[in-house]
Amino acid sequence: MHNATLKSYITGFILSIILTLAAYLAVMNHMFDGGVLLTIILFFAFLQMLVQLVFFLHMAKESRPHWNLVMLLSFASVIFIMVVGSLWIMHHLNYNMSPMQMNNYLLKDEGMRK
Amino acid sequence: MRKTNHELTQHEIESNDKVHFGFWVYLMTDLLMFAALFATFSVLRNNTFGGISMKDIFDGPFVLTETMLLLTSSFTSGLAMLYALGKNKKMTLIFLALTFLLGAGFLGMELNEFAKLFAEGNTPQRSAFLSSFFTLVGTHGLHITAGLLWLTVCMALVRSRGLTNNVISKLTRFSMFWHFLDIVWIFIFTIVYLMGHA
Structure with a gap:
């Protein structure tokens, strides 16, 4: 946590918002068929987890x-x-x-x- | 034995690291519990016993607002940590208060959703799907409630003791907990709500 910077939080926040909205819009507009849609939104969720682990919990900066x-x-x-x-x-x-x-x-x- | 100087000694850094690692292990066991609840929900999601399904519960803009509230509160708790490390007491308190308000807003919306479902007779006893739904989402809500209480204690500590190393270590653990809860919510948002509508 000690190497945290403002830039890291802002990047994480913006990426999280983009991924949330992308998953939300894909579902609301039924952009893809059942199986493909599920895979895509699960992938977005996984990606957002990585984003928050790196930019909010600073996992990459661990010594x-x-x-x-x-x-x-x-x-x-x-x-x-x-x-x-x-x-x-x-x-x-x-x-x-x-x-x-x-x-x-x-x-x-x-x-x-x- | 409260340290008043602001420089972290080598010993303190190492013991803080151990404390944070211990807390991380707790978070991982908590994650395991959530995973069990996710598995239960995924197995039982279609067992509606003729009652409502996730499609009927899903309200897009409502759940998106909930998600944004919690995401923003995760962000503001991170900013509060930055100000705490910069020894800015006033801004730390402001951002902790902001985190509290956003978290409380999220919890209020969730309670509102639950109250509506209960009023329509859709209690956990109605079907296996509803039991697993309330258990999973409700457990997350309980964590948020505990987090809000914890946050209140943290704010009182910052006010009374100032930003000592000890208090900053406590804030760090709270911040880890809060980020963790947001990560769990990403999956509730995706697996429970979005996949229920898809």
Whole structure:
């Protein structure tokens, strides 16, 4: 935090506003199709997280050894496994276990009827 | 043993670094909790039990205003830190007060949104989707509430003790907490609100 400068905060603030508005406008105007739109706004969110980590929390200016960064990355890997794993498992659980949903999926994805 | 001189000794810098690292570890565990709530929400988002879905809750300009309020308060808390490091007590207090007002505005809007949903009978008991929605967004709101209380204490400390190294270290931790909450909100804004509308 000690190497903070005004310029860094202003840059971060402006970039954050731009990324927020870009994601917002893309959604409000339905600029892209479902999957592409989701990928784009998630990418903007990720980018804004990096912007705030660098310009607000000054992660890039941390002196060696980069313990804060190491903690962030190890927690990020745990979070990735937990979130992606939960979604993956629960999606397949829905797909395979619930009779009503399974019919919907079969109808929608495979073009089959019960 | 309060230091009155403004020069940080080597020992103080190192112990401050340790304190800030410890606080960073706390923030990471908090992030883990939010990630669990995000995963729960993503799994349950379509289980509306015939009730309202995210599409009905989504109000574009409203949530954009909320986001801008919190983003600006994150920015002003950073500026308050800069003034604190420059030993400018008056400007530090002004920017901390500004941060408080913006944060309180955000919290007020969120409570207003919740109150509206409750009034229409859309309580957490209504559906799995609403349970996970209120838990995720409400937990963030609770953090903001705690942050506002903390900020009040910080302002009182700056007023009574001045910008000693000890107080600046406390302000640094508050500022880290506040920036962290804004980063979590980016994902609530994107995953809960924008993706609910998309």
